[in-house]
Amino acid sequence: MKTYIIVMLTLLMVHEGNAQNKIPSRDVQIKIAKMAAPQQFKDGATVYGYSEKGEWTLLKEGNNDMICISDDPQSAGLNVSCYHKDLDTFMERGRELKKEGKTFREIFDIREEEAKSGKLKMPKDGVTLFVYAADEDDFNPATGEVINGQFRYVVYIPYATVESTGLPLSPEAPGMPWIMDPETHRAHIMITPPKNSNSN
Template structure:
């Protein structure tokens, strides 16, 4: 559900098996990788990202599995980006479908109260280089998060259908 609808059938899906192990659930043949919801966490969160982001994403998961905290992971990956270990393509996009509940409604093909938001990576970009503010002007306005860092990205939180 995090993937663009036209691309869903060809996505690689990674997530958790019945034993709670992180595995490939489905091989894919297009440009997207979907990270399935972790059934052991509250609420719902699935993500979809361009396959070129996988080394960067996998490194974050590995550091978290080692017990590293958020800031440690950020700092380590920043140094690794500066050293050329990762190449985040400017404009690579992460789609996130998440919400406080985990109830899937087969009639609507949606998760109750879940919303989409998007991250467009622009490593090292700043408010000055993009013209975007560093905080949202309104709930659905784009803004730049982590400016000047390896994780600089545009945050986009569209209005929900009910908000129109």
């Protein structure tokens, strides 16, 4: 019994050590977060990520309108994003509700209600979210090296419709833009280039 307990404690310590090691260094987090940003915005972008304890934190104060979010160490693969500061209130509210344990549908409904009431301020003009992602086997969290990464672009245009944009509800060709969640606060144009057409 004593041997069993020792083995289990050892495995637990190894697991905890691996979990802690899974969080990339501050410099690597900044490096990978900025991969999602257009070149002209990279250097001056504000970057958020995670502390050594896994806590949400500011990694780099920027001096332009771009905010970049580093990869969630608890999720497989790489998924980083950058967006215009006017979208930050919307994004931050989503993070708050997710932390409270709300489901995707609950988060959508709460933000929809708050946007309609004016409590949640949405950007008046179209603002863009840039996403860069890669599979787990294509991302090294220790060095920040990525192969076969893929971009995705999301242009938020609150309350836009199929009629107001002339966009379909689904893509009919690779890379074709389409509209998602029309007539809601979260209406946005989706653009997903063909896989590996512009990877790093």
